[in-house]
Amino acid sequence: MALDRLTVQEIKDSILQKLERNYGCDITDATKNQIYDALAQTVRDEVMKRRTAYRGERKRQRCKKLYYLSAEFLVGRALHNNMVALVNEHNYIVALRELGLDPSSIFEEEPEPGLGNGGLGRLAACFLDSLSSLHLPAMGCTIRYEYGLFRQKIVDGYQVELPDNWLENGSMWEVCRMDESQEVHFGGRVEEIHENGKTSYRHVNYSTVQAVPYDVPTLGYDSNMVNMLRCWSARATKKLDMQSFNRGEYTRAIEEKELAEVISKVLYPEDNHYEGKELRLKQQYFLSSASVQYAVKDFVKVYGKDFSIFADKVALHVNDTHPGMAIPELMRILMDEYGLGWDEAETITKNTFGYTNHTVMAEALEKWPEDMVARLLPRIYMILQEINRRECAALWDVFPGQWERIGRMAVIGYGTVNMANLCIWMGHSVNGVSKIHTDILKKDVFHDFYLVDPDKFTSITNGITHRRWLMMANFRLSSLIDEAIGDKWRKDYELLKDLEPFKEDAAFREKFFEAKKLNKARLSRRLTSWQGVSLREDDMFDIQAKRLHEYKRQLLNALGILMLYNRIKDNPGLDVQPRIYIFGAKAAPGYYRAKLIIRLINEIAKLVNNDPVASRVMKVVFVENYCVSLAEDLMPAADLSEQLSTAGKEASGTGNMKFMMNGAVTLGTLDGANVEILQAVGKDNIYIFGMTAEQVEAAYRQPSRASAIFETNAEVRRVMTQLIDGTLCPEQPGLFRDLYHSLLFGDNGGMADSYFVLSDLSGYVKARMQIEKDYRDRDEWVKKAITNVARSWIFASDRTIKEYNEKIWHLKEVRL
Numbered sequence: 028m029a030l031d032r033l034t035v036q037e038i039k040d041s042i043l044q045k046l047e048r049n050y051g052c053d054i055t056d057a058t059k060n061q062i063y064d065a066l067a068q069t070v071r072d073e074v075m076k077r078r079t080a081y082r083g084e085r086k087r088q089r090c091k092k093l094y095y096l097s098a099e100f101l102v103g104r105a106l107h108n109n110m111v112a113l114v115n116e117h118n119y120i121v122a123l124r125e126l127g128l129d130p131s132s133i134f135e136e137e138p139e140p141g142l143g144n145g146g147l148g149r150l151a152a153c154f155l156d157s158l159s160s161l162h163l164p165a166m167g168c169t170i171r172y173e174y175g176l177f178r179q180k181i182v183d184g185y186q187v188e189l190p191d192n193w194l195e196n197g198s199m200w201e202v203c204r205m206d207e208s209q210e211v212h213f214g215g216r217v218e219e220i221h222e223n224g225k226t227s228y229r230h231v232n233y234s235t236v237q238a239v240p241y242d243v244p245t246l247g248y249d250s251n252m253v254n255m256l257r258c259w260s261a262r263a264t265k266k267l268d269m270q271s272f273n274r275g276e277y278t279r280a281i282e283e284k285e286l287a288e289v290i291s292k293v294l295y296p297e298d299n300h301y302e303g304k305e306l307r308l309k310q311q312y313f314l315s316s317a318s319v320q321y322a323v324k325d326f327v328k329v330y331g332k333d334f335s336i337f338a339d340k341v342a343l344h345v346n347d348t349h350p351g352m353a354i355p356e357l358m359r360i361l362m363d364e365y366g367l368g369w370d371e372a373e374t375i376t377k378n379t380f381g382y383t384n385h386t387v388m389a390e391a392l393e394k395w396p397e398d399m400v401a402r403l404l405p406r407i408y409m410i411l412q413e414i415n416r417r418e419c420a421a422l423w424d425v426f427p428g429q430w431e432r433i434g435r436m437a438v439i440g441y442g443t444v445n446m447a448n449l450c451i452w453m454g455h456s457v458n459g460v461s462k463i464h465t466d467i468l469k470k471d472v473f474h475d476f477y478l479v480d481p482d483k484f485t486s487i488t489n490g491i492t493h494r495r496w497l498m499m500a501n502f503r504l505s506s507l508i509d510e511a512i513g514d515k516w517r518k519d520y521e522l523l524k525d526l527e528p529f530k531e532d533a534a535f536r537e538k539f540f541e542a543k544k545l546n547k548a549r550l551s552r553r554l555t556s557w558q559g560v561s562l563r564e565d566d567m568f569d570i571q572a573k574r575l576h577e578y579k580r581q582l583l584n585a586l587g588i589l590m591l592y593n594r595i596k597d598n599p600g601l602d603v604q605p606r607i608y609i610f611g612a613k614a615a616p617g618y619y620r621a622k623l624i625i626r627l628i629n630e631i632a633k634l635v636n637n638d639p640v641a642s643r644v645m646k647v648v649f650v651e652n653y654c655v656s657l658a659e660d661l662m663p664a665a666d667l668s669e670q671l672s673t674a675g676k677e678a679s680g681t682g683n684m685k686f687m688m689n690g691a692v693t694l695g696t697l698d699g700a701n702v703e704i705l706q707a708v709g710k711d712n713i714y715i716f717g718m719t720a721e722q723v724e725a726a727y728r729q730p731s732r733a734s735a736i737f738e739t740n741a742e743v744r745r746v747m748t749q750l751i752d753g754t755l756c757p758e759q760p761g762l763f764r765d766l767y768h769s770l771l772f773g774d775n776g777g778m779a780d781s782y783f784v785l786s787d788l789s790g791y792v793k794a795r796m797q798i799e800k801d802y803r804d805r806d807e808w809v810k811k812a813i814t815n816v817a818r819s820w821i822f823a824s825d826r827t828i829k830e831y832n833e834k835i836w837h838l839k840e841v842r843l
């Protein structure tokens with residue numbers, strides 16, 4: 028079926044008409060927000076038209092459907108993205124211009140849904156985008172947090188968190204599906220019922236929370252395929268009970284309502300860190316239960332109660348262990364609601380679930396206190412116990428007598444429910460998100476499980492959608508690519524390869540460089556209006572943008588800058604490439620050291636930027652409130668991408684891919700997907716430094732080298748001393764003691780410099796100096812950049828999704 032697109036005239040007419048109907052005004056006196064509304068409605072009409080065309084098609088074709096369960100879906104703004112998916116961006120932009128409007132200032136009116144912390148949530152969003160574009164039927168399932176990730180302000184160098192009330196004025200893109208609400212039960216107790224020689228269980232005395240779905244359509248590129256992102260919102264079941272009002276139980280009634288609705292109130296802002304908070308467990312079960320209940324009902328509607336084909340028609344995927352309670356929930360529904368026996372329910376469950384792990388760090392693995400689970404989810408807890416009993420019995424046959432090993436692998440052990448063990452044992456697939464990450468899972472974190480069933484483990488390297496991260500974020504580079512190789516790459520990401528020969532074309536290189544410069548100017552404009560900072564677009568843009576975490580080593584970057592500053596101060600004639608160091612990072616509000624590192628970066632920025640000598644060749648900028656839309660401006664402007672994690676710690680990283688796709692060269696460690704970026708581009712087109720994962724592993728078993736480095740390396744010693752001698756923040760010379768102390772002595776009896784910042788500092792600064800030199804050979808540098816773009820096709824999430832589908836989900840395309 029041919030897809031019709033609105034013409035420029037039709038778009039203009041529609042905007043004007045909606046302004047008149049909704050607001051009774053014309054373009055001259057409409058506010059920006061009203062114009063956004065009218066424009067977004069126009070685009071939404073187009074999306075919905077396609078949704079209508081697609082509607083019911085999956086059911087008619089009886090195709091398998093994937094439910095991708097994730098506590099986070101960091102989708103970013105929708106308006107511009109949908110214009111791109113409609114393949115009508117050009118007409119929309121022209122229409123806006125003809126109406127005398129600046130498109131990007133209208134896009135900025137859209138509140139950004141911050142329903143995720145970082146990588147894991149953004150990955151889910153890229154996946155849904157790719158699923159739609161590849162015509163694979165899926166539903167994303169998440170929580171409709173009323174408050175997404177906090178907004179960050181920097182006040183006196185410190186991070187301050189402000190609430191993100193993104194739904195304040197409603198959202199244009201969601202459709203409330205009251206009719207598909209589900210009930211989720213908490214608390215209460217379980218009764219055993221014996222009838223006709225059969226035992227069954229009844230959950231009683233529970234309190235009920237209603238899960239109301241809000242669906243956000245995700246349109247495939249140039250297609251009719253629309254997959255839904257289903258965001259569950261918590262509501263109290265009963266309307267405020269007038270009876271209890273009259274009995275004077277007014278406050279209790281309100282309290283109960285609040286208690287139910289608090290479940291979807293706020294996204295937990297910890298990333299890569301588990302905290303055993305009861306409300307978080309409630310959120311997880313709420314998401315899991317509502318999604319699985321819906322999936323089962325939807326299955327029954329199409330196929331009846333023939334559960335023998337359930338796993339052929341439904342795939343459930345858990346994005347990390349956060350929605351892992353979906354596993355016992357499916358068991359519960361199959362047994363308690365449809366009367367299946369344990370064995371049958373277990374087989375179906377195992378064939379249905381896949382699990383992706385996103386971290387190897389012990390502090391991020393979820394282990395819920397057993398008593399909390401028992402109290403909050405009594406029936407689920409019973410099922411977990413039985414899973415555990417059977418698991419331990421089965422493992423006894425494989426590892427007779429090895430109690431310790433079995434204890435490590437148990438779903439319930441040492442008073443906790445181990446979510447990773449549950450997801451591995453009860454699913455048919457476990458995957459890591461990069462090669463090195465999967466190797467570490469097999470060799471170390473989940474080695475015991477790997478011995479039992481090596482075939483369960485697969486490696487699927489992460490990816491990013493080139494539609495948002497190249498076509499939408501970087502229209503300049505995208506049109507250059509069109510000019511060079513035609514526009515087929517937009518549908519078929521592999522064709523980006525064909526760009527590579529153009530690195531030998533001097534005219535193309537010149538245009539490439541110009542596009543980068545214009546992107547730098549765009550970023551500069553945004554930062555000027557955003558936080559009053561302007562950037563020189565002839566400088567090299569050196570960017571580290573990601574969550575703030577010790578393992579990601581923003582501290583290494585900061586100390587590296589300080590070292591260079593010292594060199595310039597000692598030798599003002601030093602011939603260096605002018606360079607802007609940009610940081611973007613949010614820290615978890617309770618992560619003291621991460622917040623101190625933000626303060627440190629801002630203090631270094633003050634020192635450098637106010638120094639008459641240093642500021643001629645360097646500038647340090649901390650951009651406030653790093654988020655998806657800021658990333659869309661940062662990546663296209665970057666020359667250098669900083670990927671500094673301690674080797675072995677970053678499961679994959681996806682920011683590294685976004686930078687690469689936008690023609691930034693990587694400076695990084697051999698960690699996560701950096702390893703594969705190196706493989707893709709070759710050593711001449713990337714800068715690798717620092718300890719390897721093996722060296723890091725070995726170093727944990729040795730005494731720390733921190734003090735030896737301090738004693739023997741004068742430059743390192745000087746930088747360290749500057750942390751505490753008043754060079755930074757003279758009003759408060761003791762401010763950074765904690766950082767100094769952790770680097771040199773370690774904390775709580777732990778090892779000094781446990782992320783190997785001091786160990787890697789010299790190698791890092793050396794690599795940076797090499798880059799200074801190389802950047803100045805503009806031709807050679809641009810060749811590297813183009814090579815990076817051309818080979819970034821490997822990191823398109825379309826490739827990732829194809830792999831998931833071949834190895835795990837086995838979905839068929841739905842074609843109209």
Ligand code: 26Q
Pocket residue numbers: 144145146147148150295297298299300301302307349385386391393460489677678679680681699
């Ligand atoms: C868990 C329990 C309680 C509260 C919070 C959490 C929680 C929340 C978010 C735990 C972890 C996260 C997020 C993890 C994350 O973003 N991991 C990143 O996933 C990316 C996609 O695979 C990888 O590229 C990154 O390497 C990895 O750090």
